[in-house]
Amino acid sequence: MTELSDEKKRDFEAAAFRRLVEHLRERGDVQNIDLMNLAGFCRNCLSNWYREAANAEGVDLSKDQSREIVYGMPYAQWQALNQTEASDAKKAEFEARRPKDH
Numbered sequence: 001m002t003e004l005s006d007e008k009k010r011d012f013e014a015a016a017f018r019r020l021v022e023h024l025r026e027r028g029d030v031q032n033i034d035l036m037n038l039a040g041f042c043r044n045c046l047s048n049w050y051r052e053a054a055n056a057e058g059v060d061l062s063k064d065q066s067r068e069i070v071y072g073m074p075y076a077q078w079q080a081l082n083q084t085e086a087s088d089a090k091k092a093e094f095e096a097r098r099p100k101d102h
Contacts, residue, residue: 021046025072028082037093046070 004012024030024043032042044067051066067075086094 021070021072024070028078031082031084031086031090033086033090033094036099037090037097040097040099043067043070 024046032044035042036045047063047066047070050069051061051063054061054066064075071078
């Protein structure tokens, strides 16, 4: 395996993150509750992690700002365009698997 510098690793990680965000923007049909139930994270988690990283570096980024970065639009607009009511079964599954920070 080729030895990668920390800078190159960071570049590749950033590229993978951008691709993931782009993919999730294209798949508005995939609901956050489905992501949470299947993978244990969702778009909101990504925006929270982004905000936490910014804050750790001294950049004051709000929840709304970080969500707009991930969603590509204000969160309320994304919800109006894409979010559907979750079934009782999906809600129950989420509650059974809910991460402690949600």
